[in-house]
Amino acid sequence: MRMQRRAREKSSDKGAITPASAKRSLLRRRVIILFCSLTAALTVISGQLFSLQVFRYSELVRVADGQTSRRVPSVARRGTIYDRNGRELAISVATSSIFARPSQVENPERTSEALSAALQLPAEKILDRLRAGKSFVYIKRAASPEEAEAVERLTLKGIGSDVQSKRFYPKAQQAAHLLGFVGTDDRGLEGLELQYDAYLAGKRQWIMRQQDAKRRTIFREEAGEAQGADLHLTIDEVVQYITERELEAAVTQSGALSGSAIVMDPFSGEILALANYPTFDPNLYTEAAAFARRNRAVVDYYEPGSAFKAIVGAGALEERLVRPDDRINAEGGAIEVGGVTIRDHERFQILTFAEVLAHSSNVGAIKVGQRLGKSHYYDYISGFGFGNLTKIDLPGETPGLIRRPKEWSALSLASLSIGQEISVSPLQMLTAMSAIANGGNLVRPYVAKSIVAADGKVIIENAPKPVRRVISEATARTLATILKGVVTDGTGKAAAVEGFEVAGKTGTSQKIDRTTGRYSRSKVVASFVGFVPVEQPQLAIIVVIDEPTTLRWGGSIAAPTFREIARESLKHLRKSPVVQEPFRLVEGVRHAAFRLN
Amino acid sequence: MRSYSIAAWTSVGRDRASSLLKPRVDQIRRFDLLQSLVLGGAVLVVVLFYVWQHIQVVRLGYQVEYLAGERAALIQQQKELRLEVARLVSLRRVEEIARGQLGLTSPKSGQVIVIE
Numbered sequence: 001m002r003m004q005r006r007a008r009e010k011s012s013d014k015g016a017i018t019p020a021s022a023k024r025s026l027l028r029r030r031v032i033i034l035f036c037s038l039t040a041a042l043t044v045i046s047g048q049l050f051s052l053q054v055f056r057y058s059e060l061v062r063v064a065d066g067q068t069s070r071r072v073p074s075v076a077r078r079g080t081i082y083d084r085n086g087r088e089l090a091i092s093v094a095t096s097s098i099f100a101r102p103s104q105v106e107n108p109e110r111t112s113e114a115l116s117a118a119l120q121l122p123a124e125k126i127l128d129r130l131r132a133g134k135s136f137v138y139i140k141r142a143a144s145p146e147e148a149e150a151v152e153r154l155t156l157k158g159i160g161s162d163v164q165s166k167r168f169y170p171k172a173q174q175a176a177h178l179l180g181f182v183g184t185d186d187r188g189l190e191g192l193e194l195q196y197d198a199y200l201a202g203k204r205q206w207i208m209r210q211q212d213a214k215r216r217t218i219f220r221e222e223a224g225e226a227q228g229a230d231l232h233l234t235i236d237e238v239v240q241y242i243t244e245r246e247l248e249a250a251v252t253q254s255g256a257l258s259g260s261a262i263v264m265d266p267f268s269g270e271i272l273a274l275a276n277y278p279t280f281d282p283n284l285y286t287e288a289a290a291f292a293r294r295n296r297a298v299v300d301y302y303e304p305g306s307a308f309k310a311i312v313g314a315g316a317l318e319e320r321l322v323r324p325d326d327r328i329n330a331e332g333g334a335i336e337v338g339g340v341t342i343r344d345h346e347r348f349q350i351l352t353f354a355e356v357l358a359h360s361s362n363v364g365a366i367k368v369g370q371r372l373g374k375s376h377y378y379d380y381i382s383g384f385g386f387g388n389l390t391k392i393d394l395p396g397e398t399p400g401l402i403r404r405p406k407e408w409s410a411l412s413l414a415s416l417s418i419g420q421e422i423s424v425s426p427l428q429m430l431t432a433m434s435a436i437a438n439g440g441n442l443v444r445p446y447v448a449k450s451i452v453a454a455d456g457k458v459i460i461e462n463a464p465k466p467v468r469r470v471i472s473e474a475t476a477r478t479l480a481t482i483l484k485g486v487v488t489d490g491t492g493k494a495a496a497v498e499g500f501e502v503a504g505k506t507g508t509s510q511k512i513d514r515t516t517g518r519y520s521r522s523k524v525v526a527s528f529v530g531f532v533p534v535e536q537p538q539l540a541i542i543v544v545i546d547e548p549t550t551l552r553w554g555g556s557i558a559a560p561t562f563r564e565i566a567r568e569s570l571k572h573l574r575k576s577p578v579v580q581e582p583f584r585l586v587e588g589v590r591h592a593a594f595r596l597n
Numbered sequence: 598m599r600s601y602s603i604a605a606w607t608s609v610g611r612d613r614a615s616s617l618l619k620p621r622v623d624q625i626r627r628f629d630l631l632q633s634l635v636l637g638g639a640v641l642v643v644v645l646f647y648v649w650q651h652i653q654v655v656r657l658g659y660q661v662e663y664l665a666g667e668r669a670a671l672i673q674q675q676k677e678l679r680l681e682v683a684r685l686v687s688l689r690r691v692e693e694i695a696r697g698q699l700g701l702t703s704p705k706s707g708q709v710i711v712i713e
Contacts, residue, residue, distance in 0.1 A: 088683040093676045145673070170683030210658075218658040220665065241688040568703075576711040 070209045076202030077165045078186055079228035081179060081193075083237040084272075084449060088170060090179055090193070090282075092186075092228075095166040096148035098139040102130045104158030111156050115139060118150040141184070142166050165202070167193075169282045175240050177295040178233075178274050178394070178447060181282035189285075190293065192231065192447065194395050199451045199459060202228040227454035234270035234449045234462075239263055242568040243273040247543070250561040251277045254526075254548035260297035260426045261561065263569060266434035266531055266540040268464035269443035271392070272569070274298075299396040301423035302525045302544060305509025306360040306491075306554070308419030310483060310529075311432060312369045313357055315380035318475045321371045324354040324482055328364045335363045338410035342366060342418070354482045358490030360506060362418045369417025374405040377416065383470045384432040385442055386424050392445045393462075400424040419509060420519075429529050430542040436483070437503070437531035437540050440476040442467040484534050487559075495528055495559035497567045499577020504530015504562065506554035511547070523547050528558035532566045538575055541565055 052060060081090035098119060105111050108130045116123035119140050129137045139159070140147070148161040167182045180191020188197035207221040243261050251259040263273040276296045280288030294300065316322040330348035334341055348361050356364030369377060381387065387402040401423040403412070408421075415421040427445060435442045444465040451460040471479075483503035486492040491506040507527040513520035529542040543558040543565070551557035570577075684690075695701040 087686075088679060091676060091680050091683065093680060094673055145670075168680055170680055171687045172689070174687070174689070216659070217662045218655055220662060238688065245689075245692075571709060574711045 068210055068212075070211055071206045072209050073162070074205045074207050074226045075163050075165055076186070076204035076226045077228065078167060078182070078202055079200045079230040079454075081200070081231045081233065083175075083233055083235045083240070084270075085236065086232075087237045089175055089233070089235075089237070091168050091170060092165045093168060094163050095142040096145060097141045097162050097164055098143050098148065098151050099160055099162060100130055100137050100139050101135065101158045101160075102132070102137060103135060105130055106157050111159065114154050114156060115151065115159065118154060119143065119147050171237070172281045172283065173279045174237070174244060175235060175274070176279050176282050177276050177293075177297070178235060178271075179282055180395075181285040191295065191394065192233070195393055196231055196448060196451065199229040200231060202226045229451045229453045229459055231448055232450045232452065233447055234265075234272065235274070235447065236272045236572075238572045239565075239569045240273040240275065242572070243565050244275040244277070244279070246561050246564040246568075247275050247277045248279075249564075250543065250545055250557055254545055254551045254557045256545045256549065256557075257547035258291075258296060259543070259545045260300075261541070261543045261565065262297050262426055262430050263565060264430055264434055264445060264540045266437035266537045267443070269431075269434070269445045270449070270464070271445055271447045272539070273565075274447070295394065295396065296546075297426045297544075298392065298394050299398055299425070301398050301400045301425050302527075302546070303422065303509040303511070304419040304424050304429055304527065305507035305525065306362075306365075306419055307429060307505045307507030307527050307529050308422065308424075309357055309360065309365045309417070310436065310479065310505045311380060311384055311386075312365055312372060312377065312417045313353070313482065314384070314436060314471050314475060314479055315372045315377055316353075316368045317478055318380070318471045319372060319376060322353045322368055324352065324478060326353045327351070328353060328356055328361075328367050330356070330361050330363045333361075333363060335366055335414075337366065337414040340411055342414060354485050355490075357482050357505065358485040360486075360491045365417045366414040369413055374408060374413055377413065378405045380470070381416070381422070383442070383468070384435060385467070386422065386428055386432070390425075390427055390431050390445050392427060393448050397427070398425050400428055419507060426527075426542050426544045429527075430540055433504075433529045433531060433542070434540040435470050436476050436479050437537040438476075439473040440469050440471040442470050480531075480534050483530065487530070491553075491555040492528060492530070492559045494555055495530060495562045495566075497532055497563055497570070500532050500566070500570060500575075501534040502530055502532045502563075502566065503534045504528055504559075506559055508552065508554045524552055526552060526554040526556070526558045528554050528562045530562060532570065533575070538573065539566060539569055 075094050077094065078092040080088055080092070083089055098115070100111075102108070108127055112123045112126035112130060115121065115126050119126075121140060126139055129139060141164075143151075143161070148163075151159060151161055165186055167186065169176070169179060169181075176191075178191055180193040180195075181189055182193050183189050187201065188194035193200065203226055205226060209217050209221070210219040211217050243263055247259050247261045250256070259277045261273070261275050262271065264271050274295075274297050276294070278289075278292040280292040285293065313322075317324075327350050330344060330351050332349060333344035333347035336342075342362050344362050346359070348359065348363065351359065351361055351364050353364070353368065355361070356368065372380075381402060386400055389397050389399050391397075403421070408416075412421050431442065431445055434445075444467055446462050446465075448460070448462055450458055450462065453459050480503045483505055484501055486505055487495050487502045492502075492504050495502050495504055495506075505528070507525075507529070509525050509527075510519035510521070511523040511525060512518070513523065525544060525546050526548050527542065527544040529540075531537040531540040541562050543561045545557050545561070548557050
């Protein structure tokens with residue numbers, strides 16, 4: 001073997017080409033070519049890999065993410081609104097919306113037919129929407145989860161669904177003016193929904209979702225805090241219902257244009273109920289007239305009339321210009337001021353100051369106002385908050401209308417003493433009466449008790465906020481006793497509640513006739529504002545009836561409404577009557593009890 | 598050193614060297630094979646673990662998504678039920694039933710005793 005190799009080497013040394021060497025040479029060349037080819041191929045592949053991994057890395061990652069990941073909006077659920085006892089007044093529930101991008105829809109006819117079957121909508125209507133020439137149209141909003149699932153299963157090109165939060169008001173028109181409503185984009189448009197929109201609205205976020213080839217979600221990014229905060233109100237659902245029911249009855253019974261009523265805790269300023277009639281259903285707010293949607297108790301003003309005599313009385317008592325038993329000459333029921341004769345509803349002669357308020361004598365009140373004087377009276381009017389916002393946490397509040405003393409005419413002091421030449425909101429009037437009820441402190445009224453985040457953390461907690469002392473406690477107590485006389489002996493007898501002492505003041509003011517610019521003889525605003533019980537006031541209530549046609553006096557329509565609201569509310573709040581009547585069983589029940597024995 | 602390397606390049610030197618090295622090379626080869634097998638096995642285990650982990654993550658992802666969907670559905674159902682309850686206990690509705698269907702009336706003031 002070794003010998004043969006040596007021989008081969010010798011022959012090659014001589015330069016002879018044998019078939020074996022030629023074959024080897026060919027093989028070597030082939031190996032070299034193969035090696036070079038592989039090297040070239042590997043170089044190209046490496047280069048390509050390098051290009052893909054380094055130069056086009058970001059672009060390709062984007063493409064890959066686009067295929068496997070999808071940015072979807074998280075469902076931002078609006079916070080719930082509760083009454084003071086935790087009863088839901090507004091709830092948000094997730095609903096689906098079916099939408100279309102008409103430019104991507106391949107066969108509009110077939111698509112509309114398929115959607116029609118899934119959504120129970122007329123195919124023609126869907127087809128019209130698809131052919132409306134818009135880039136994006138909603139096919140159905142507030143669709144049920146089953147309908148959304150049925151549409152997803154159809155896998156129609158250009159058709160999709162989106163989950164959104166929809167607001168529901170389970171009690172329909174109850175507390176409608178307080179709650180307000182939200183628009184289709186889930187943003188607050190009126191009432192508390194608007195006032196606390198920043199807290200109630202959840203934060204809609206875009207989250208990343210990884211999906212497989214069948215578009216099933218594999219991973220989903222945590223949405224974080226998408227749930228809005230809950231709003232807890234000072235409103236008592238039962239008191240609110242009672243107030244609305246009685247107000248509706250009063251407006252209907254008197255054939256009035258509208259009415260407002262507010263119930264408030266006179267010490268804390270918590271609003272327990274606020275109602276307006278006509279009202280509306282916030283679930284269907286688009287169908288309601290603008291007049292029905294107006295929160296007239298807060299945004300509208302009226303001339304308070306005789307109810308304002310309580311304010312002139314407070315000022316005069318505080319300044320010690322008058323005492324309850326001071327005798328005032330009512331001049332037979334007429335007085336001339338600034339060339340105008342102002343009359344009483346009766347021909348009063350001599351009245352004590354307490355009787356002036358009890359019988360609502362205009363002449364007596366004007367004389368008390370004259371004793372007080374322009375400057376002092378204006379100070380008390382401002383002090384009780386008239387002409388300024390009460391700063392209630394509701395949108396659109398009116399400060400009312402009041403002129404400065406230098407703008408007053410010769411008649412103004414007299415007019416203001418009987419509640420004319422001034423416009424106040426029902427809320428302002430009630431806040432002022434609450435100051436008399438609570439011992440002389442003006443308090444800020446409020447509706448939101450607290451705002452609680454989804455994790456239970458209290459964001460805002462409203463507490464009673466005294467604004468200022470307007471009158472002394474002694475004056476307030478004296479005035480309360482005088483106002484009690486309005487109910488026991490005066491114009492507000494119909495406001496008396498069995499078993500409780502009530503204090504208040506009636507008011508019947510003429511409205512300005514827009515055509516003549518003078519006080520109308522037929523159009524009036526009837527009101528009653530008061531509090532109950534007198535000793536330890538629990539409730540301050542105002543009832544304002546606008547343009548009653550049958551029962552036109554504050555004492556005949558607003559006072560009975562006050563009574564019903566107060567009686568039912570006190571019963572609900574478990575307040576014991578001062579004079580406890582013996583318990584009586586009704587006949588049927590007594591017989592039933594005997595039979596049982 | 599130099600003479601040794603020349604010897605290694607000659608055929609005699611190569612043969613001698615190979616004959617001297619042969620048992621050691623075999624040993625090394627055996628060792629290499631064992632090491633390679635262990636290493637390969639380890640790499641395979643790591644790769645398999647990686648793949649298994651990946652599959653597990655995806656599987657759990659589906660499971661998490663399914664459970665999240667169920668949770669969302671239950672929350673939704675709870676909200677809807679609360680909404681329904683709130684509708685049903687609406688005082689207007691309750692009063693209509695109480696007065697209209699059951700013939701109930703409000704108690705008079707003397708018929709109510711407040712227990713404090």
